[in-house]
Every structure is written in C-alpha cells, then in structure tokens.
Amino acid sequence: MAPDTPNRPDPRLTAALIAAKAAGLVIRRMGRGGGTAAPGLIADRIDPGLLAKICDRLPSGVLVVAGTNGKTTTSRMIADILEADGHRVAHNRTGSNLVRGVASALAGRSSLSGDPRADVGVIESDEAALPAILRLTHPRVLALNNLFRDQLDRYGELNAIAVSWRAAFERLGPETTIVANGDDPTLAAITEGLVARRVLFGLDDPASRHRLTALPHAADAATCRRCGADLAYDALYSAHLGDWRCAGCAAARPLLDVAGRDIVLDGVDALQTVVDWPGAGEPLPISVAIPGMYNVYNTVCAVAAATCMGASRAAIADALASFRSAFGRIERVRYRDRNLVMALVKNPVGFNETLRMLITASGRLETPTLIAINDLHADGRDISWLWDVDFEQLADGATPLYTAGLRGADMANRLKYAGVAADRLHPLTNDLAVALDEFVERTPVGETAYVLPSYTAMLALRKVLSDRGAVETFWRQ
Amino acid sequence: MSGTGRAMDLRIGWLYGGKMNIYGDRGNVLALMRRAAWRRIAAETVDIGLGDPIPDGIDAFFFGGGQDREQIAVARDLVGAKGAAIRTAVEGGAAMLAVCGGYQLLGHEYRPHGAAPLPGIGLFDLVTEAGPERFIGNIVVETEFGDLVGFENHSGLTHLGSGARPLGRVRVGRGNNGRDGFEGAIYRNAVGCYLHGALLPKNPVLADWLLQAALRRRHGDVELAPLDDALERTAHAEAGKRALRAR
Numbered sequence A: 001m002a003p004d005t006p007n008r009p010d011p012r013l014t015a016a017l018i019a020a021k022a023a024g025l026v027i028r029r030m031g032r033g034g035g036t037a038a039p040g041l042i043a044d045r046i047d048p049g050l051l052a053k054i055c056d057r058l059p060s061g062v063l064v065v066a067g068t069n070g071k072t073t074t075s076r077m078i079a080d081i082l083e084a085d086g087h088r089v090a091h092n093r094t095g096s097n098l099v100r101g102v103a104s105a106l107a108g109r110s111s112l113s114g115d116p117r118a119d120v121g122v123i124e125s126d127e128a129a130l131p132a133i134l135r136l137t138h139p140r141v142l143a144l145n146n147l148f149r150d151q152l153d154r155y156g157e158l159n160a161i162a163v164s165w166r167a168a169f170e171r172l173g174p175e176t177t178i179v180a181n182g183d184d185p186t187l188a189a190i191t192e193g194l195v196a197r198r199v200l201f202g203l204d205d206p207a208s209r210h211r212l213t214a215l216p217h218a219a220d221a222a223t224c225r226r227c228g229a230d231l232a233y234d235a236l237y238s239a240h241l242g243d244w245r246c247a248g249c250a251a252a253r254p255l256l257d258v259a260g261r262d263i264v265l266d267g268v269d270a271l272q273t274v275v276d277w278p279g280a281g282e283p284l285p286i287s288v289a290i291p292g293m294y295n296v297y298n299t300v301c302a303v304a305a306a307t308c309m310g311a312s313r314a315a316i317a318d319a320l321a322s323f324r325s326a327f328g329r330i331e332r333v334r335y336r337d338r339n340l341v342m343a344l345v346k347n348p349v350g351f352n353e354t355l356r357m358l359i360t361a362s363g364r365l366e367t368p369t370l371i372a373i374n375d376l377h378a379d380g381r382d383i384s385w386l387w388d389v390d391f392e393q394l395a396d397g398a399t400p401l402y403t404a405g406l407r408g409a410d411m412a413n414r415l416k417y418a419g420v421a422a423d424r425l426h427p428l429t430n431d432l433a434v435a436l437d438e439f440v441e442r443t444p445v446g447e448t449a450y451v452l453p454s455y456t457a458m459l460a461l462r463k464v465l466s467d468r469g470a471v472e473t474f475w476r477q
Numbered sequence B: 001m002s003g004t005g006r007a008m009d010l011r012i013g014w015l016y017g018g019k020m021n022i023y024g025d026r027g028n029v030l031a032l033m034r035r036a037a038w039r040r041i042a043a044e045t046v047d048i049g050l051g052d053p054i055p056d057g058i059d060a061f062f063f064g065g066g067q068d069r070e071q072i073a074v075a076r077d078l079v080g081a082k083g084a085a086i087r088t089a090v091e092g093g094a095a096m097l098a099v100c101g102g103y104q105l106l107g108h109e110y111r112p113h114g115a116a117p118l119p120g121i122g123l124f125d126l127v128t129e130a131g132p133e134r135f136i137g138n139i140v141v142e143t144e145f146g147d148l149v150g151f152e153n154h155s156g157l158t159h160l161g162s163g164a165r166p167l168g169r170v171r172v173g174r175g176n177n178g179r180d181g182f183e184g185a186i187y188r189n190a191v192g193c194y195l196h197g198a199l200l201p202k203n204p205v206l207a208d209w210l211l212q213a214a215l216r217r218r219h220g221d222v223e224l225a226p227l228d229d230a231l232e233r234t235a236h237a238e239a240g241k242r243a244l245r246a247r
C-alpha cells in the first residue's frame, strides 16, 4: 500500500542496502554471475524487514505470481504489460524466487535511502516460499497459475503445499485480489470462501481440436478434494486442467470470470486466443509469439492479473504482441548451419506439453531430437519423473532420438520402454559438449533439430553454444 | 519351453494404480508388460482399485507408493477379505513387487506420528514407524539378484521381525531404517522395498525373476528367452556410478 507521507530516513534499512549492494558488486567482480540470493541473505541479517519496507514504498502496490509451471513467463508478461502501461516496474526478473532472491532483486534496484525507484512490484514466488512472501509483500494481486507435482525431493508433497497455501490465503484481507486458475481443481478448492476477492480464469473452448482425450499419466489432483471421488472432465486442455466435475459430489469447476476462447496453436511458434471477461469490456483478441497450450493459460492469467492491476487493453495488446519467451523456455539458435530449437524440460507436466507442442503439426515427431537429462540438485536428483512423461506419443514415427547427460542412459531406456524402435535410439556420451557436436554432425546442414535439456543440462549447452559464438544475438536476458 | 507351442498368457494385477502412482511407479508395470511382450507372452494388466475385489487368476501384483491421504484410504480398503485374498495368492506362488507405501502396508502396521496406526496385511513380518527425517537419495542394494540400483525417498523406519528375510544389504543409501544395514524384504515370490519409481526397467534381473515366478504359476517351469538388455545394463551401470559419486 502507498505510504501517505514521504519515506522517512531509516538507518537500518540503509545499512542493509549498502551491505547488499556491496555483496552484489563483489559477486559480479568475481565473475560469479547467478549468485543472486547472497545479497539478500546479507541484507536480511542486518534488516529482516527490508523486503516489507521496500514493498510498502511502492505506491501502485505489489503483484505476486505463483504456480508450479509458467510463473516466469507469466510474471514477465505482466511486467511487460505494466511497463507498456507507463509504470516503473520492480521485478525479480532473473527468476530468483525465494524470499532472499526477491529481497536481493528489489534491493539491487533501490537507492540507499530505500527508494525502490519503481512504483509497482511484480514478484515471482517459489511454491514453498509463497506464504512468507505473501506475509512480507501484502500484494494487491496474487496470480495463481496451477499446482502440479514437481520434483518431490525438493518440494515435499503436493497436498502439504496446498494446505500451507490455504492457511496463507486465509490471512489475506479484502484489499487483495486472488486471480486463480479455476480449471485447476486444487486451486479452485483452496481459493474458495476467502475474505480476499477472487477472480477465476480458465479456458472455455470445448470444441477445440487441441483438447486432450484422456488424462495424461503425469496428471495430479484427479480426485476431488471434498469427497475423494475421481474427477471427470467435460473438456480437458492440459495436464489436469479443464472443465472438471466430481463424480461423487456436487463439486465442479465454478463459473469462470475470465475465459480464453477460440484457441489457435501454431506449432513451436505462436498462439492465439480471445479473452472474454463479461463486465470488463468487449472480448480481447490476443496473439503471442510463444507456443503451446500451457502458454495459453499463462497468457489468460497475465491478462486477468494485469487488468486487476488497472492495465489498459491497449497496453495488454501492445506488450503481448512484442513479447518474447523467457530465458530457457524456447530458444532458437543457429549453430553450424543448423537451426536448433531448445526447450527446457523440468517436470512431467511441462515435458508432456513440450512434446505435444512438437508434434502438433502431424501427430508425429518429424525432427531429429536430443534429450539431455542431468540429475544434479537443480534438476532434481530423482529422475523417476521421466516415467510419468508420456513418451509413448513418440513411438510412432521414424525420426532419430538422441540422449545425453548424466542420466542419458536412463532416458534412452525410458524411450525403449515407451516403444521407440531400437534403430531410432542413439545414446550419446554423457559429455554434453561432445554429444551436442555429434548430434549436430548427424543432422543434415540447413535442417532444424530440437534440443530438450533438463535445467543444468540447458545451462551447460548454452555455455557450449555461447563459447562458440553461436547464441548471443538470440538470447535476451 | 519358450518359443514353441501356443503363446503363453499372464495376468498382472496393479493394486490402486490410480491412487498409488507417485514417482513414476507405472514404469514397473510397463517393464513387466514389455518384457513379456518381447517374448510373445500375452500379458494383460488389471487395475484393482478401492472397493474392487481381488480377481481370480492374478499371477503378479504390483503395489506402489502414494501420498498420505491415499495411503489411509488404501489401508482401510485392505482390511478383511481383500488383504486375505492377496496373502492367499502370494502363498500360492503369485509374484509381487511392493514399493514404499505398498511395501509398508504388506507389513503388520504403519505407525504415524500422533495418529492411530494403519493396519497392514501382515504378509511380511515387519512394522514401520514414522521417523524424524527423510531418507532421500540414490541407493544400491546387494541382493541375490545382484546389485539393485534405485532412488529412495521415505521417512518411514521399517523394522524386520524374526520371521522376515531382508531383500539385501545396503551398499549406498539408508534402506529400511538407516541403522541395521538392511533394505526391503522378500517372502516366497514377493519383494518389498524402498527403491521407488521405475525400479524394474534398469534392474532387468529382478524383472525377469518376477516374470518367471508369475509364469510358473500358470505354465510350470519355463525358460525365458534372453533379451538384448544393453540399454538396461548401461542405465544400471550409470545409476550405480551416480550413487557412488554422491556418497
């Protein structure tokens, strides 16, 4: 909330900001990019109230985005929209989304007196950190994309997250608007009956040819939170998201306030939808140069959340028309006269959606593909999740599939059990630099090839490509 | 004899597949199905959910892990005739692989923190109590099937009774309780363990032992045709290396 007096001097806050900025400078001088949480850690020791104080000084308030998948893309869309609408936006754009990372990002932008040099905050929050971030930032708008099972060794059980979120939501007052995905049965249930205002968004395109016909194996929350019975779907759009109803009780998807209709997916390139919000004006046609059904959800979420922050229709349309995908989502690289399309894969739901996007055109994969899987901490050390991805949809076809990374052998074996013929399977070495070159070598000159890496494999591949001068002009960071 | 005469058939019962299917457990059922199909054995999978009786003629069971809410419903469902039918099938030679929550519910009981114990079916002479920490990481277990490799993620501490035989000795990881060095349990053709997710695709020796036991019940002693397990062996070797490195 906006302070009604000018910021008073706060020596403790200033001391914390000086320490944070010094730490950030040292880290950058040492060439150790990425360590974005350390300044926040140091600042937190000096003034634990830093994040809350900076947020209080944002006159147009704070918007928080949370969800398992798509929160980085969604928060970038919202930040772009608010900028197009004339705001100065403070945003933890590097995706460092724990409390200290958020504090670092905002401290890095502030003056030493604690002036945030922005009027609005857009904060992407990690799932586990959300209750703390809500307590510290008092958001005007909380946007909730979805809640999926991610690597369980990091996040604990899905239900535990849902319970902790619900408790945090109950502490929000009527000044907060929760923009929640009503197509997600868990989110619909845990945002019901709160003091905070709720705006539900979802998709409403039951005749779409992009609908799913069956629940993917990776789907969570396919049971009713009220009575435990299985859920049925009148239309299923992605993972467990859709027009759901309970077979055992009266629970069903509530009426949507905001609905994406007339969905058009254009392969790995773009999507279109018409966002319909009766009561907020005429339906708004949107076209964005990012692919896949999951990004339709991100887009509708961003439109709804930005509208709740007061953004104009023109700002929404302008910002989305020029939106480019975030770091690591979909990247295009020209390398040794081949066109590489790289998409991060980090959990079963995301991987399924990526595969679905790659086979949109013909229903089969027709482009040589390298899947690179590591099992370091940031990837999730447990690679069991590969067995929840529906690789069976790659079994039909003739195109070669290559595997690499610390768990490339597991990946090749997974594809074998998915029914991919042995002569299409090419396990490469664990060394990603060598594997990449072998993959490119075997891809004809001038052709397109897909690279699907896990998180640390993506970082390693980017470094190889960037060291060889292949990527700079293609990546915006 | 394999490869001659009419095709053999096989029925696999997947206990609570809809509810207890966390961590890619379905990979185990997939491994049994594929390894049967590659040998031209006609295998089918039967889903056995809450309230469903145990059908006749199941040759192999798979029982995976679940979240707490699901595990309570499953424990209730197994009390009485259903649990007895599973015990009878295993006593009669049926193969069984039970992992994590499934493994715990095959013991006498599971004792959570500050709540009533969940009864198990008592197939294995063991009890499990909720522990103070989670054991998470790669695990290697030395067994009669050679080294088994996998990933464990559990807070339950399982203690074997005098009538239980451990599946093996922990080489890397924590195992049943992190203290006595044992992991899992084995009784007749039933194996229970904490190696979750898709254990069988990269431990093909255990997969084939279960298949053979299941076939024996229906078709007598048969020889399984050998398969090209090069990818499986590489995945096994790499998983072992990762486990040793992270130790």
Ligand SMILES: [Zn+2]
Pocket (backbone or CB within 6 Å): A224, A225, A226, A227, A228, A229, A246, A247, A248, A249, A250, A251
């Ligand atoms: Zn219900």
